[in-house]
Amino acid sequence: MHAQDHSNLDENSPEWRDGLTPVSTRFDDPYFSVSNGLEETRHVFLAGNGLPARLAPGFRIAELGFGTGLNMLATLIACDGLPGPVHYTSFEAFPLPAADIARALANFPEVGARADPFLHAWAAGLRRFTLGPLRVDVVMGDARATLPAWQSHADAWYLDGFSPAKNPELWSPDLMAEVARHTAPGGSFATYTAAGFVRRGLANAGFSVIRAPGHGRKRHMSQGQLKATQ
Structure with missing residues (x-):
């Protein structure tokens, strides 16, 4: 059995496996791997979208599942030396408290x-803020409602919801169709999962879908590009 820390009673606070790994109590799934979480982010979401090579002023990244902000901060590091702006929009239904994010x-x-x-802005309740060249907007609420209402498009998508087996709503065919609808021509996606229904949903939405080597012990991940319309 793993020791759990229940000291923070905020409804969105995670449990802490071995005092290190934050685990969502809502979805019974960890936010990241402590052993290689940053390397996994770089392998899956950055390299999977051809980043940082594609980064340029005006580039737009969107994300399903903000979590601890690890992907955002890895992207910020990848933007070093770039004048910006790079736009980063993330959709999050259950935001973590700043103290838990800092601990993670x-x-x-x-x-x-x-x-x-970032932590100062988050603790102050800001969900739209600037970090160097990165212009961040974290959209609160259920992505099934907030993404259809979004008035922009992404050049690259980070699909980082909890496991499709635990959080199928964030991987539904309807939501994958909205991802495609909010993708710029030639835009890309990357995700850690190679679940069949997710891959089919993305393919049916108009993406070319490639099964690529995953990171660490994960054999496969998925990445792809929006196909040109005829």
């Missing part, structure tokens, strides 16, 4: 060293 990010010293401005 402490697992990754490279990211933690860059996290203070």
Whole structure:
């Protein structure tokens, strides 16, 4: 059995496996791997979308599942030297408290060293803020309602909801169709999952879908590009 820390009673606070790994009590799924979470982010979401090579002023990234902000901060590091702006929009239904985010990010010293401005903004209740070249907008609420109402498009998508087996709503065919509808021509997606129904949903929505090598012990991930319409 793993020891759990129930000291923070906020309804969106995670439990802490071995005092290190934040686990969603709502979805019974960890937010990341402590052993290689940052490397996995870089392998799956950045490299899976051809980043940082594609980053340029005006580039637009969108994400399903903000979580601890690890993907955002890894992207911020990848933007070093870029004048910006790079737009980063994330859709999150159950935001974590700032104290839990700070505790989670402490697992990754490279990211933690860059996290203070984000943590101050988050603790102040800000969900739209600027970090260097990154213009961040975290859209609160159920993505099934907020994504259809979004008035922009992404050049790259990070699909990072909890496991499709635990959180199928964030991977439904209807939502994958909305992802495609909000993708710029030639835009891309990447995700850690290779679940068949997710891949089919993305393919039916208009993406070319490639099963690629996953990170660490995960054999496969998925990535792809929006196909040109005829």
